[in-house]
Amino acid sequence: MSQQVSPPSTQKYLPRLITKERELSWRVASNLFISFKYAWAGISYSFHTQRNFRIHLIVCTVAIALSILLQLQAVEIAVISITSGLVLALELVNTAIESVVDLTVKQTYHELAKIAKDCAAGAVLISALVAVVVATTLLLPPLVILILSNF
Numbered sequence: 001m002s003q004q005v006s007p008p009s010t011q012k013y014l015p016r017l018i019t020k021e022r023e024l025s026w027r028v029a030s031n032l033f034i035s036f037k038y039a040w041a042g043i044s045y046s047f048h049t050q051r052n053f054r055i056h057l058i059v060c061t062v063a064i065a066l067s068i069l070l071q072l073q074a075v076e077i078a079v080i081s082i083t084s085g086l087v088l089a090l091e092l093v094n095t096a097i098e099s100v101v102d103l104t105v106k107q108t109y110h111e112l113a114k115i116a117k118d119c120a121a122g123a124v125l126i127s128a129l130v131a132v133v134v135a136t137t138l139l140l141p142p143l144v145i146l147i148l149s150n151f
């Protein structure tokens with residue numbers, strides 16, 4: 001005997017959800033400048049509340065500055081910048097996922113909440129490890145040459 005499964009309730013609202021008005025949103029940015037303002041608010045929130053974001057920001061800034069000071073090739077500076085940007089972007093996504101999970105389950109334990117947070121943290125970790133490998137590979141040789149040439 002087949003059982004009739006009713007579609008999720010959001011199905012009913014889908015045509016309305018994809019309209020420009022986005023009725024479920026508390027507020028929609030009315031222009032590009034306001035979009036940037038909200039994006040900056042997110043970055044600022046992460047900076048002030050997430051220790052890991054601050055650490056990554058400092059390390060990434062140092063890596064990019066060193067790549068410029070050591071006069072690496074343009075493509076090498078670009079690669080270091082891309083991997084650094086990826087780490088910071090994933091930190092922001094991690095913070096967003098943590099907030100949505102906390103909003104959903106509040107202070108209760110849920111196995112799916114754990115999976116979501118652990119996977120988001122794992123994504124940051126992988127990007128950070130790749131960034132370290134890239135930065136070490138590109139920065140270490142010229143840095144060693146510079147140090148040895150001063151002795």
Ligand SMILES: Nc1ncnc2c1ncn2[C@@H]1O[C@H](COP(=O)(O)OP(=O)(O)OP(=O)(O)O)[C@@H](O)[C@H]1O
Pocket residue numbers: 050052094098105106107108109110111113114117118121
């Ligand atoms: N509601 C929950 N249900 C189950 N496990 C949770 C829940 N909230 C947090 N955890 C577990 O605790 C860990 C730390 O969660 P928390 O929200 O403190 O992240 P965080 O320490 O701020 O992470 P990050 O260092 O990546 O910013 C999660 O990775 C998860 O394993």
